[in-house]
Amino acid sequence: MPFSHHFCSNTLLSAVQYCSADAHEGMVPVCSNTAFRQTEGAVSNPEKLKNLYELVEPAFKVLDFHHPHQLKEGLEGFSLDLPDQPETLEQLLVDCRDTLKYGVSTGHPRFFNQLSSGLDVIGVAGEWLTSTANTNMFTYEVSPVFLLIEEVLLKKMRSIVGWADDEGDGLFCPGGTISNLYSILLARYHFYPEVKTRGMGALPRLAMFTSEHSHYSVKKSAAVLGIGTENVVVVKCDERGKIIPAALETSIATAKEKGLVPFYVNATAGTTVYGAFDPLNAIADICHSHTLWMHVDAAWGGGLLMSDRHRMKLQGIERACSVTWNPHKMMGVPLQCSAILVKKRGLLQECNKLGAQYLFQMDKPYDVSYDTGDKSIQCGRHVDVFKLWLMWKAKGSDGFGSQVNKCLENAEYLYDQLQKRTEFELVFKNKPEHSNVCFWYIPPSLRSLPPGSDRDRRLHQVAPRIKGRMMEKGSVLIGYQPLGTKVNFFRCVFSNPATQQEDIDFLLDEICKLGADL
Secondary structure: OOHHHHHHHHHHHHHHHHHOOHHHHHHOOOOOOHHHHHOOOOOOOHHHHHHHHHOOOOOOOOEOOOOHHHHHHOEOOEOOOOOOOOOOHHHHHHHHHHHHHOOEOOOOOOEEOOOOOOOOHHHHHHHHHHHHHOOOOOOOOOOHHHHHHHHHHHHHHHHHHOOOOOOOEEEEEOOHHHHHHHHHHHHHHHHOOOHHHHHHHHOOOEEEEEEOOOOOHHHHHHHHOOOOHHHEEEEOEOOOOOEOHHHHHHHHHHHHHOOOEEEEEEEEEOOOOOOOEOOHHHHHHHHHHHOOEEEEEEOOOHHHHHOOOOHHHHOOHHHOOEEEEOOOOOOOOOOOOEEEEEOOOOHHHHHHOOOOOOOOOOOOOOOHHHOHHHHOOOOOOOOOOHHHHHHHHHHHHHHHHHHHHHHHHHHHHHHHHHHHOOOEEEOOOOOOOOOEEEEEEOOHHHOOOOOOHHHHHHHOOHHHHHHHHHHHHOOOEEEEEEEOOEEEEEEEEOOOOOOOHHHHHHHHHHHHHHHOOO
């Protein structure tokens, strides 16, 4: 057996056995496949996974924070400088250890800062094997298994969205921003195919529509594609962060009156801050009546499609022309893993194909339809599919569903605790739709102040100061932001099923300790 194959198979076996011990259970969350846990052979040297374990064990820090100038200057033998002469293996191991030490443990159950978190050992093993293979996702001749895995995954994801077997196409992309960019690129080509050859001169002044709570990648993509941010119409939302269908209808009519040509609507299934789901069926009705491309950005909310309990929150997604879905968020797949799903088969190829002869020869000794690289705007494309496929094999669809359910149960638990504690205020009184929970901590000095500008001004400073103290201490990490007229508030998100209720209790107690004197 080649060394690389031996290394990967033994690493996977050792890692799963090691992490299946009760103390490390969080590293294999919701893995129902007991065959992994019961495979014969003990881990001969658990120390080789010690650093991996420290990334997820609550007793260890979430981060050991240092300012940029401190890391640049070097700490305790750790240097970022590049040498002229090779360093020893021992020093390289120290560098690996210190890189983890001074980084952020996003797999830690008390990391609530970003939408991507958790550390799934099957996914990590899949990423290791991917790097060992070191191949490229453009032609079947250099990536036969991975291209077939991508085909299987995309077909499965499209069926979960609700499209027919004979419908659709897709690609795995380097993140949700690029997936959203693809959707706009395809929509424009669908209505104006001559733009591919003639450029912007072939187009009228286009208008696209998105909610005020949508991801900034929609505007960024408009800038990149030459549509212009001024031609992105931002549509009002209700208090919960959902786009208002009547406001969308009015915005389309107003754009037409100004001489713009509407062509694209972005609906969001799981907004970044509030976790809101736009009313997809109502938006689909509007798009149908105006002949507009409907895209659903389900980068954050797409994982809920795996849950029988929560998938109805995306009702109407099957009516979309395209969908962004990031398994590296709610499904816990290691970064990066994002897909653009397209309902119209062949459109990706028509839009992006240029037929480079050194890659996409038509006289190869196999079915060249599997040379999918010409569908992409990239040439080289990283293999992002194997880790997801391996995790799906380990958990099954039901395992992913249980994982999603656990994260939303954690959100409900936090919501319930916040209602019980007088030192906190919820941004919304209603139960969370997703795993986002937004709240203020009210320090003792502000609790007797009446609502008004003075209270808001002082409250605006509370979350940033607590966050700074959190980072210095390294015990927990959570994000904050203002939004609209609301002053800075904490946003807690759950995408790591290893998080337990005691971790949530710790978060609230820690915020109270760090903010008691503010």
